[in-house]
Amino acid sequence: MRYRLSAALLAETFSLFRQCGGGRRECQVLWTSSWDDPSNISGVVHPLHSAHAGGFEITSAWINYFWLELARTGRGVRAQIHTHPQEAFHSSTDDAYPIIHSEGFLSLVIPDFGLGAVGLDGAFLAEIDPNGQWQEVAPEDRLEIIR
Amino acid sequence: MSATAEDIARHESKQTLHLGILYNGIRKEVEINRDATVKALLDRAISLFGNIPQPHTLALWTEKGVELTNEQETLKSAGLKDGESLILRPSAVKGGR
Numbered sequence: 073m074r075y076r077l078s079a080a081l082l083a084e085t086f087s088l089f090r091q092c093g094g095g096r097r098e099c100q101v102l103w104t105s106s107w108d109d110p111s112n113i114s115g116v117v118h119p120l121h122s123a124h125a126g127g128f129e130i131t132s133a134w135i136n137y138f139w140l141e142l143a144r145t146g147r148g149v150r151a152q153i154h155t156h157p158q159e160a161f162h163s164s165t166d167d168a169y170p171i172i173h174s175e176g177f178l179s180l181v182i183p184d185f186g187l188g189a190v191g192l193d194g195a196f197l198a199e200i201d202p203n204g205q206w207q208e209v210a211p212e213d214r215l216e217i218i219r
Numbered sequence: 220m221s222a223t224a225e226d227i228a229r230h231e232s233k234q235t236l237h238l239g240i241l242y243n244g245i246r247k248e249v250e251i252n253r254d255a256t257v258k259a260l261l262d263r264a265i266s267l268f269g270n271i272p273q274p275h276t277l278a279l280w281t282e283k284g285v286e287l288t289n290e291q292e293t294l295k296s297a298g299l300k301d302g303e304s305l306i307l308r309p310s311a312v313k314g315g316r
Binding site (some may be wrong): 090098100107119125127128129130132133135136138140142143144146147148149152154156157161163165166168170171172173174 | 236241242243244245246268269271276277278282284306308310311312313314315316
């Protein structure tokens with residue numbers, strides 16, 4: 073699936089990375105959309121998490137809260153987005169512990185703690201294939217930024 | 220005195236749990252015997268949501284945030300109640316270089 077999201081939502085994503093990570097810690101956000109219109113990303117969620125320069129972990133109790141909230145509002149997570157200190161790539165930890173395990177789920181990694189220009193330059197996008205393996209995909213093939 | 224069909228149906232009804240399973244914002248219903256194991260319920264729950272390529276990474280949690288960790292335990296002994304909703308989610312979500 074190719075998702076559409078607004079430039080404002082992308083800017084909000086970077087703003088959260090900068091506020092939370094402060095250029096010193098990794099951070100993650102989640103992009104959500106309604107199950108009635110899944111291709112139209114319309115929400116940025118900033119999970120409760122712990123983080124350090126080399127990683128993050130979402131608080132377990134928050135996941136339960138979030139699962140109930142998704143069901144209550146009829147929304148689903150389409151992509152997880154997180155920062156790396158320098159180069160963007162999908163690490164073995166990123167591979168093993170995503171929030172969603174379904175085919176087609178996206179994981180976007182942003183370099184330099186998200187301190188660079190707002191956009192997908194230098195970003196790494198991976199997708200879960202039908203065999204459960206992560207495959208690199210071109211961001212423009214899966215994400216359309218609406219100006 | 221022999222049991223009537225109605226008695227048997229009532230007994231079977233009492234033995235059956237109707238549970239809701241939540242995954243990524245979708246709720247699906249499952250009917251399962253109270254004497255089934257947590258593992259059987261987990262397998263049923265995962266199958267409800269189609270192609271989840273690495274199902275071993277998922278677990279069931281109650282709405283109160285308790286993970287059903289003992290897969291050989293029966294649903295009755297796990298204390299599950301008819302009409303309850305369960306959360307199908309990964310035990311851990313993390314990332315990093």
